[in-house]
Amino acid sequence: MEADGALDPAALERELRAAVAADERRERENEAKLRAVRQRVPSYEEFRNIVLASHLKPLEKKDKMGKRKNVLWNPCAVRAKAPQASDVEIPQELDQLPRTSAEFYRDWRRCLKGGREKYQFLLELGGETLGRIFQADLGFGLLGEFLTVLAENICQEDRDAVVQILQSLSGTKRFGLNVDLLSESEKESSRDLLRKLRNMSGGYGTAGQPSSPAGCGAEREAPLMDSSLQREAEEDRRVTELRKCYRVT
Structure with missing residues (x-):
């Protein structure tokens, strides 16, 4: 029997590999x-x-290209055959999501080619996992790439997930340095992303709520409005904090 609090060899090995x-x-x-x-x-x-590009190595003869199974080389032809095309999916090479920064770099550079794939990949991982993976260090250039991908693909239904991703990334080490090293285009993507998030706030109001029966509307309307206003105020506060963290004026 293992005593409570015993060390987990597998977890230690993963941490060691991530550190190396x-x-x-x-x-x-x-x-x-x-x-x-x-x-x-x-x-x-x-x-x-x-x-x-410091991680890239020349291809050797044993390296094989073109193994991707779900890349839409001709999207128009695919839509003609199947009008109701599904959203972009993560490539089948990614049989499991990365658990370390090294695994993330490998998948991000080699398996994900388009902005939509990268966007879905970030959403699939989520803010909590990304914060854990990059807790020790967010690699040079990645923050700018994340901001660009998120700005180009964000939609209303993904708003909360994107906010969580931005909050988690802002808690990584050397985050301020990564913000300083953003290129001008990446800074513009940051401004665009935060602007879109601000414009999307308040989308959780009472519009679309079923009407209350006669005699009950006055009793239910006030709590619904209070809840909506509180939610909107919280959204505005989170976006304001993110604007400060990412130095968006």
């Missing part, structure tokens, strides 16, 4: 930064691209 992967990534990115400085790259964008 994070150290390797930081060392790889630092080497890429030094290499970019030595090359005297002419712009920040080129410097950033070199760092973002």
